[in-house]
Amino acid sequence: MSGSQISTSGTRILKVLKALKGHTLTGLSNGEIAKILNESPVNITRSLQTLIEEGLVIKLENGSFAHSxxxxxxxxxxxxxxxxxxxxxxxxxxxxxxxxx
The missing domain is CATH 1.20.5 (Single alpha-helices involved in coiled-coils or other helix-helix interfaces)
Structure with missing residues (x-):
């Protein structure tokens, strides 16, 4: 598959999901994820919203995000x-x- 056929937002969403690995109990903040992935916090917010909507990520009481x-x-x-x-x-x-x- 050529690079032009890959959805950049889809790729970002999957990278966010992978970045949360190992942080199930404590989670990661939007800013921490943005820093890990070298992405803007706005883009990370969009990705997290999609993952939450699909039931794959939750927002913890401390405001961080983790696998659902x-x-x-x-x-x-x-x-x-x-x-x-x-x-x-x-x-x-x-x-x-x-x-x-």
Missing amino acids: IQMLQIAQAHAMHLNQIHKKIIDINQEIMNDAS
Whole structure:
């Protein structure tokens, strides 16, 4: 895909979502996110508004922003899926070992 086909606002929104990684409990302020991403606070505000509207980010009581429960549920579902696949691989390997004996 060429660069001209990429949405700059969409890219910024995703970068904001990634910048919040590791700050689930304490969050980051608009200014902190802007500094991390070298973006204007106005653009970060727009991105945060979109993420909040979509349920992926929340504003904490301290005024900072963090991943929402919905975002954490997505991460948890991914982890559970990987765990199921891992268990299936273990079961298959166990069958192979039992049949080899």
